[in-house]
Amino acid sequence: MTQPMTSPSEYSFSRTIPVDESYDLVVAGGGPAGTAAAVCAARLGLKTLLVEASGCLGGMGTSGLVASFGPVSDGERMLVGGFMKELLETMWRQKAFGPHVVREFLDGQLNRWVPFKPEHLKRILDDFAVAAGVELRFFTRLIEADVQDGRVRGVVLSNVEGLRYVKARTFVDATGDAALAALAGAECKVVLRDTDSVAPSTLCSLFGGMRWDDPAYGDDWRGIDAAKARTKTELLERAIADGHFTQADLFMPGMNKIGERTASLNAGHVFNLNPLSSRSLSDGMVFGRKLAVEYLEFFRKYVPGCADLELLATAPVMGVRDSRRIVGEFELGIEDFRNRRQFPDQIAVYNRPTDVHPTDTSKAEYERFLRDFDGKDNLGRGNSVGIPYSILVPRGSQNLWVAGRCHSSDTKVHGSIRAQSAAYMMGQAVGTAAAQSVASGEPACDLDTQVLVEKLREHGAYLPQKALARTMTR
Numbered sequence: 001m002t003q004p005m006t007s008p009s010e011y012s013f014s015r016t017i018p019v020d021e022s023y024d025l026v027v028a029g030g031g032p033a034g035t036a037a038a039v040c041a042a043r044l045g046l047k048t049l050l051v052e053a054s055g056c057l058g059g060m061g062t063s064g065l066v067a068s069f070g071p072v073s074d075g076e077r078m079l080v081g082g083f084m085k086e087l088l089e090t091m092w093r094q095k096a097f098g099p100h101v102v103r104e105f106l107d108g109q110l111n112r113w114v115p116f117k118p119e120h121l122k123r124i125l126d127d128f129a130v131a132a133g134v135e136l137r138f139f140t141r142l143i144e145a146d147v148q149d150g151r152v153r154g155v156v157l158s159n160v161e162g163l164r165y166v167k168a169r170t171f172v173d174a175t176g177d178a179a180l181a182a183l184a185g186a187e188c189k190v191v192l193r194d195t196d197s198v199a200p201s202t203l204c205s206l207f208g209g210m211r212w213d214d215p216a217y218g219d220d221w222r223g224i225d226a227a228k229a230r231t232k233t234e235l236l237e238r239a240i241a242d243g244h245f246t247q248a249d250l251f252m253p254g255m256n257k258i259g260e261r262t263a264s265l266n267a268g269h270v271f272n273l274n275p276l277s278s279r280s281l282s283d284g285m286v287f288g289r290k291l292a293v294e295y296l297e298f299f300r301k302y303v304p305g306c307a308d309l310e311l312l313a314t315a316p317v318m319g320v321r322d323s324r325r326i327v328g329e330f331e332l333g334i335e336d337f338r339n340r341r342q343f344p345d346q347i348a349v350y351n352r353p354t355d356v357h358p359t360d361t362s363k364a365e366y367e368r369f370l371r372d373f374d375g376k377d378n379l380g381r382g383n384s385v386g387i388p389y390s391i392l393v394p395r396g397s398q399n400l401w402v403a404g405r406c407h408s409s410d411t412k413v414h415g416s417i418r419a420q421s422a423a424y425m426m427g428q429a430v431g432t433a434a435a436q437s438v439a440s441g442e443p444a445c446d447l448d449t450q451v452l453v454e455k456l457r458e459h460g461a462y463l464p465q466k467a468l469a470r471t472m473t474r
Helices: 032-042 080-095 103-107 116-131 179-183 226-241 278-302 336-339 363-374 411-417 418-438 449-458
Strands: 023-028 048-051 135-137 143-150 153-161 162-173 188-190 205-208 253-258 262-266 310-314 324-326 344-351 384-388 400-402
Touching: 023 032, 032 048, 032 080, 032 116, 032 418, 080 103, 080 324, 080 418, 103 384, 143 179, 153 179, 162 179, 162 418, 179 418, 205 278, 226 278, 278 310, 336 411, 344 418, 344 449, 384 411, 384 418, 384 449, 400 418, 418 449
Parallel strands: 023 048, 023 162, 048 135, 162 400
Antiparallel strands: 143 153, 153 162, 188 324, 205 262, 205 310, 253 262, 344 384
16 A cells, blocks of 8 residues: 655655565575575575576676686695585586686686586586476566564565565575675675775676687786786787786786687676665676676787687676675684684684775775785685685674675675675575574574584585584574
């Protein structure tokens, strides 16, 4: 029933919506973190619903065309375990990686990104979810949360069928933007240009016609090899000097080889984008598509082996690196990172530089990025930092967890552990925590973390900490 307008800028109305069936766990967001959470919880016996706004799982790795996993090794051994290791092994067997990927990419190379085929990843994640018994609802968004006495009782979903109210015992926010946590009243930190130095966004793209076998180009333009890195910088600076680009962006991560003649491009920063504004996102998508054409023409004109390059597609979603994060039971900070700190309640260990991209086109910001990436914010061979359970729990939360880039960390650490490979491990942790909570009645903010770590180890997680604790790091 429609109600009177309460003010010139507000409108109030009420309506009755159908109540859907109930679940043990509802996961909002089907990216890396959400997929892992849903699959792992379902494998542990929870009746699980996974809600995803797009038409596939995988998030940035599929819809976002960010077709490369962050490093999975510390240079001496594979750090990822459990669900993420299972995914890597499946992709290896099914030849879902770029054709140049060798086992050393996974087992023993430091700071090595791992390119893959996005379409193949979609099908593998479909198979995992279906086999686990996860109920999938694509093209569905979460629009409201029902909270009582600090517990989330249910959520309102919207899709082509209209609105539905869904009750559950536990919930996971894997939206990237902490959308469910914010709706549920959790304390959050919004990271925007006027409050912090937020990493820019990028609209990634797919290309065909790449001549990877051209000796002047090589098969890896990501800067792993110093000579190739110099070549890339020289060509980019030449194009900028020629006035080729709309903006003089000195940093381009480069092309990822995903096929014999195909590539994914992570390039073209969209600066000052507000990921929590639909208007800003819309403007960013328009600008990102314009940049994709500029990079196509740059490669054709300046880079050997690229004369026949074709732009096949830009991603249907913006590649957002940072937006809104929860205030968790603990915030993982840069000193924890630099000290390679390990935690009794850690649910993963990780080794990746603090990859906070330049926040503008200035040379000073570009040089800041290089110093951080290659200097004191690079953990080095054989090292890692622990990811504690407590950064995945909104402060005081009873039955809500987050996983993925909306976790609780400072900006620098966030630039490291926001990667897909870390997000999959966070997802497994919170899916396992939800199953433990349902079985024991323990709230998220007072979970027995020794039991959680032991269960994760039982399911393949690599957690080398010697001391365990019943309570989380705070």
